[in-house]
Amino acid sequence: MRWSKAFIPTMKENPAEAETTCHRLMLKAGLIRMLTTGVYEYLPLGWKVLLKIAKIIREEMEIAGAQELLLPVLSPAEIWKETRRWDDFGAEMFRLKDRKERDLCLCPTHEEVITDLVRREIYSYRDLPQVWYQIQTKFRDEPRPRSAVLRARQFIMKDAYSMDVDEEGLQKSYQSQYSAYKSIFTRCGLKYFIVGASSGLMGGTGSQEFMVESPSGEDTVVICNSCDYAANLEIATSVCLPAEHSDESLEEVYTPQKKTVEEVSSFLHTHPNQLMKSLLYIVEDKPLFLLIRGDYEVQESKLISVLKTAIFRHAQPEEVTKLTGAKVGFISPIGIKNIPIMADLSLKGAQGMISGANKDDYHFRGINLNRDLTVDTYADIRLIKEGEACVNCGKPLRITPAIELGHVFKLGTKYSESLKANFTDLNGQEKSVVMGSYGIGLERIMAAAIEQHHDENGIIWPLSIAPYQVVITVLNMNHPQSVEVAEKIYKDLQTRKIEVLFDDRDERAGFKFKDADLIGIPFRITIGERALKEGKIEIRFRETQEITKISPEDAVGKINEFLTKN
Numbered sequence: 006m007r008w009s010k011a012f013i014p015t016m017k018e019n020p021a022e023a024e025t026t027c028h029r030l031m032l033k034a035g036l037i038r039m040l041t042t043g044v045y046e047y048l049p050l051g052w053k054v055l056l057k058i059a060k061i062i063r064e065e066m067e068i069a070g071a072q073e074l075l076l077p078v079l080s081p082a083e084i085w086k087e088t089r090r091w092d093d094f095g096a097e098m099f100r101l102k103d104r105k106e107r108d109l110c111l112c113p114t115h116e117e118v119i120t121d122l123v124r125r126e127i128y129s130y131r132d133l134p135q136v137w138y139q140i141q142t143k144f145r146d147e148p149r150p151r152s153a154v155l156r157a158r159q160f161i162m163k164d165a166y167s168m169d170v171d172e173e174g175l176q177k178s179y180q181s182q183y184s185a186y187k188s189i190f191t192r193c194g195l196k197y198f199i200v201g202a203s204s205g206l207m208g209g210t211g212s213q214e215f216m217v218e219s220p221s222g223e224d225t226v227v228i229c230n231s232c233d234y235a236a237n238l239e240i241a242t243s244v245c246l247p248a249e250h251s252d253e254s255l256e257e258v259y260t261p262q263k264k265t266v267e268e269v270s271s272f273l274h275t276h277p278n279q280l281m282k283s284l285l286y287i288v289e290d291k292p293l294f295l296l297i298r299g300d301y302e303v304q305e306s307k308l309i310s311v312l313k314t315a316i317f318r319h320a321q322p323e324e325v326t327k328l329t330g331a332k333v334g335f336i337s338p339i340g341i342k343n344i345p346i347m348a349d350l351s352l353k354g355a356q357g358m359i360s361g362a363n364k365d366d367y368h369f370r371g372i373n374l375n376r377d378l379t380v381d382t383y384a385d386i387r388l389i390k391e392g393e394a395c396v397n398c399g400k401p402l403r404i405t406p407a408i409e410l411g412h413v414f415k416l417g418t419k420y421s422e423s424l425k426a427n428f429t430d431l432n433g434q435e436k437s438v439v440m441g442s443y444g445i446g447l448e449r450i451m452a453a454a455i456e457q458h459h460d461e462n463g464i465i466w467p468l469s470i471a472p473y474q475v476v477i478t479v480l481n482m483n484h485p486q487s488v489e490v491a492e493k494i495y496k497d498l499q500t501r502k503i504e505v506l507f508d509d510r511d512e513r514a515g516f517k518f519k520d521a522d523l524i525g526i527p528f529r530i531t532i533g534e535r536a537l538k539e540g541k542i543e544i545r546f547r548e549t550q551e552i553t554k555i556s557p558e559d560a561v562g563k564i565n566e567f568l569t570k571n
Contacts, residue, residue: 006473006505006506006507007506007507007509008506008507008508008509008510009509009510011049011506012035012048012049013034013035013048013049013050013520013524014035014038014048015033015034015035015520015523015524016032016033016035019033020032020033022039023153024151024152024153024221025152025153025155025220025221025456026220026221026455026456026459027152027153027154027155027221027451027452027453027455027456028152028153028155028221028452030455030459030463030464030523031051031153031154031451031452031455032153033463033523034050034463034464034523034524034525035048035050035051035524036048036050036051036054036451037051037153037154039153042150042158043147043150043156043157043158043159044157044158044159045153045154045157045159049472050472050524051451051472053472053473054451054466054470054471054472055161055447055448055451057469057470057471057472058193058447058450058451058470059140059163059447061189061192061193061469061470062140062163062189062445062447063140065185065188065189065192066138066163066165066185068185068188069136069181069182069184069185070136070181071136071137071138071165071182071185072135072136072137072138073137073138073139073140074137074138074139075139075141076112076115076118076119076122076139076141077112077118078111078112078141078142078143078144079109079110079111079112080109080110080111080112080117080118081107081108081109082100082107082108082109082110084117084118084120084121084424085098085110085117087117087423087424088116088117088419088420088423088424089423090117091110092316093314093315093316094113096146096148097113097145097146097147097148098110098111098113098145098146099111099113099144099145099146111144112141112143112144113143113144113145114143114164114442114444115139115141115143115164115166116166116416116420116440116442117420117424119137119166120420120421120423120424120426120438120440121424121426123168123421123426123438123440124421124424124425124426124427127168127426127428127438128428128429129428129429130170130428130429130430130431132428133168133169133170133174133428133438134167134168134169134170134174134177134178135167135168136165136166136167136168136178136181136182137165137166137168138163138164138165138166138443139163139164139165140161140162140163140447141161141162141164142159142160142161142162143159143160143161143162144158144159145158145160146158151223152221152223152452153452154448154449154451154452155221155222155223155408155448155449155452156223157448160446160448161446161447161448162444162445162446162447163444163445163447164442164443164444164445165182165442165443165444166440166441166442166443167179167182167440167441167443168438168439168440169438169439169440169441170428170430170436170438170439171439172417172439174439175415175417175439175440175441178441179413179415179441179443182413182441182443183213183413186215186411186413186443186445187215189411189445190215190410190411190450192469193450193454193467193469193470194454194457194458194467194468194469194470195217195410195450195453195454195457195467196217196457197215197216197217197410198215198216198217198218198228198235199213199214199215199216199235200213200214200216200226200227200235200236200237201213201214201235201236201237201240202214202236202237202239202240202412211414211415212412212413212414212415213412213413214237214409214410214411214412215409215410215411215412216235216237216407216408216409216410217407217408217410217453217456217457218405218406218407219406219407219408219453219456219457220406221406221408221452221456222405222406222407222408222409223406223408223409224237224238224406224407224408224409225237225238225404225405225406225407226238226241226404226405226406226407227241227243227389227402227403227404228402228403228404228405229395229397229398229400229401229402229403230400230403231395231398231400232395232397232398232400233397234395234396234397234398234402238304238388238389238404239304239306239307240306240307240310241389241402242385242389242396243389243390243393243394243395243396243402244393244394244395244396244399245350245351245387245393246394247351247354247355248276248278248279248298248300248351248355250279250355250356250357250358251356251357252356252357252371252373253356253357253370253371254371255339255369255370255371255372255373255377256369256370256371257362257364257367257368257369257370258273258359258367258368258369258370259366259367260272260273260335260366260367260368261366262366263334263366263368264332264333264334264335265334266280266282266299266300269359269368270299273359273368273370275359276300277298277299277300278298278299278300279299279357279358279359280298280299280300280358280359280360281296281297281298281299281337281352281355281358281359281360281372281374282296282297282298282299282360283295283296283336283337283338283360283361284296284297284303284319285319285320285324285325285328285329285336285344286317286318286319286320287317287318287319287320287324288312288314288316288317289314289316289317292320292324292328292344293317293344293345293346293347294337294338294341294344294345294346294347295308295347295348295349295386296338296346296347296348296349296352296360296374296380297348297349297351297352297386297387298349298351298352298355298387299359301349301351301387301388301390302387302388303349303386303387303388304386304387304388307384307385307386307387308386311347311382311384311386328341328344329341329361329363330363330364331361331362331363331364331365332365334361335361335362335363335364335365335366335367335368336360336361336363337360337361337362337363337369337372337378338378339360339362339363339369339372339377339378340363341363345381345382346378346379346380346381346382347380347381347382347383347384347386348374348380348382348383348384349383349384349385349386349387350383350384350385350387351387352374352380352383353374353383354374354375355372355373355374356371356372356373356374356375356376357371357372357373358371358372358373358374359372360372389402389404390404391403391404408449408452408453408456409446409449410445410446410449410450410453411443411444411445411446412443412444413441413442413443413444414441414442414443415441416440416441416442417439417440418437418438418439418440419440420440421437421438421439421440422437426438450470451470454466454467454470458525458548459525462519462522462523463522463523463524463525464523464524464525465525465527465547465548466525466526466527466547468527468568468571471504471525471526471527472504472506472524472526473504473505473506473526474503474504474505474526474527474528474564474568475498475503475504475505475506475526475527475528475529475530475564476505476506476507476508476521476524476526476528476529476530477491477494477495477505477506477507477508477529477530477532478508478514478517478518478521478529478530478531478532479491479508479509479532479533480514480517480531480532480533480534481514481533481534482509482510482511483511484534486534486537487532487533487534487537488509490532490537490542490557491507491509491530491532493557494530494532494542494557494560494561495507497561498561498564501561501565503561503564503565503568506526508520508521514533522547525547526547527546527547527548527571528544528545528546528547528564528567528568529544529545529547530542530543530544530545530560530564531543531544531545532557536554537557540556540557541554541555541556541557542554542555542556542557542560543555544560544563544564544567546567
């Protein structure tokens with residue numbers, strides 16, 4: 006491609022709307038443009054990168070024995086209602102009606118669609134196992150789109166689905182996809198790590214995420230530098246040191262207009278860990294008390310896993326008063342009947358605690374959980390903190406932002422049971438298909454590569470996903486010999502199927518150099534009048550800035566040698 010004919014709208018200044026490194030460089034290098042909030046156009050350079058990523062994915066899926074198909078983006082509401090996710094997705098799902106007033110959605114994911122296909126086409130154990138995948142556009146009405154393509158409302162995913170007769174088969178399929186993912190991210194030039202993760206609305210028996218540590222990440226992960234423990238903050242656990250408080254009798258204390266943990270602990274001259282936050286939730290229209298220590302917060306993703314539903318909310322102030330007789334900030338389950346209680350593990354065996362007295366402006370002091378109330382369920386529902394002890398080795402944990410590249414799930418029979426996707430086994434018994442789901446965000450790979458491979462001058466693409474492998478820069482397009490040498494090298498590279506961008510623009514050398522560095526092409530061939538007088542041209546490796554001087558006749562062979570090594 007000749008640069009003078011290409012559409013590469015680079016920018017000199019940093020775009021004001023850019024929030025992160027990858028966002029800034031994707032805009033400056035002319036990879037993307039925003040159409041509307043959370044929706045991006047992929048310009049030629051950006052699309053070439055995505056196609057390279059898709060090619061790697063397809064090659065690894067082929068090795069893993071997966072078959073590519075393409076599922077519709079437009080989906081009927083009925084199959085989502087069968088799994089209850091029509092309600093669970095809430096406002097994140099783009100919904101619409103057709104001209105006959107039938108409910109439809111733009112798929113945020115495709116578990117329902119693939120399972121509907123399975124129930125219509127898979128009948129016998131002889132039809133299994135199967136692994137199907139697609140590269141398709143997804144839609145989610147994100148409440149706060151950010152970091153350009155990292156948290157967008159329209160995005161491209163590779164999602165694969167495995168179908169097996171039993172858990173043993175699922176484990177094999179899961180491991181195959183897991184291995185393929187490692188190969189994909191390695192080939193894309195990424196340094197990644199793997200964490201345990203929440204299945205969230207996907208459900209199932211287990212999941213893992215492939216992550217890249219980055220300040221631009223929209224996810225938060227917990228890492229132990231002393232052992233191999235790593236988990237998404239959504240499910241991370243730690244050693245919770247008990248708050249040491251002595252047992253004492255239950256008493257009412259006057260706390261005028263003191264509602265928050267900070268206000269109450271300051272007024273009563275005590276540490277927040279002596280407070281027990283009593284939170285009233287409504288779970289599928291039924292009240293539930295959640296108890297957690299005052300120095301912790303509830304991690305709602307953990308709550309989803311424990312409750313097995315995402316349909317819950319904080320009770321409204323009027324509901325709180327109706328159920329407890331007090332305002333928010335002065336409630337507790339003590340003395341309240343017919344409302345189940347779930348407490349965080351940090352409160353197990355706790356005594357000498359402080360919480361609301363179900364009476365405005367009053368709190369109870371000296372609460373002993375084993376004596377003063379009956380907890381129905383203890384569960385890990387707290388958000389852990391930096392520096393807490395690792396559950397494996399006891400060393401301090403580190404919390405850091407990260408970009409999620411991919412996610413693998415063991416769905417089990419969650420969707421096949423809901424949608425009645427059954428098969429007949431060897432003994433003639435009808436059973437539910439055992440499934441797995443495996444997703445990769447193509448734009449996330451591109452963004453993560455930029456986050457990991459850049460400098461103050463621009464992007465440094467890994468060779469495997471670079472839009473071009475070589476850029477030819479002619480310092481003076483009015484020098485006939487320079488142009489003649491460039492044209493020959495350009496044609497020879499094309500003949501060898503080496504992807505080359507010929508900067509034939511009549512611009513200053515410094516301008517061309519800056520553009521070449523910005524868009525991050527791995528190798529730059531520089532052709533100038535002075536060097537040609539000595540019978541030389543320059544090859545510069547973008548990553549190391551190492552320069553090799555060589556004769557024009559040897560340039561193509563040297564580039565081929567570099568490409569083979571790298």
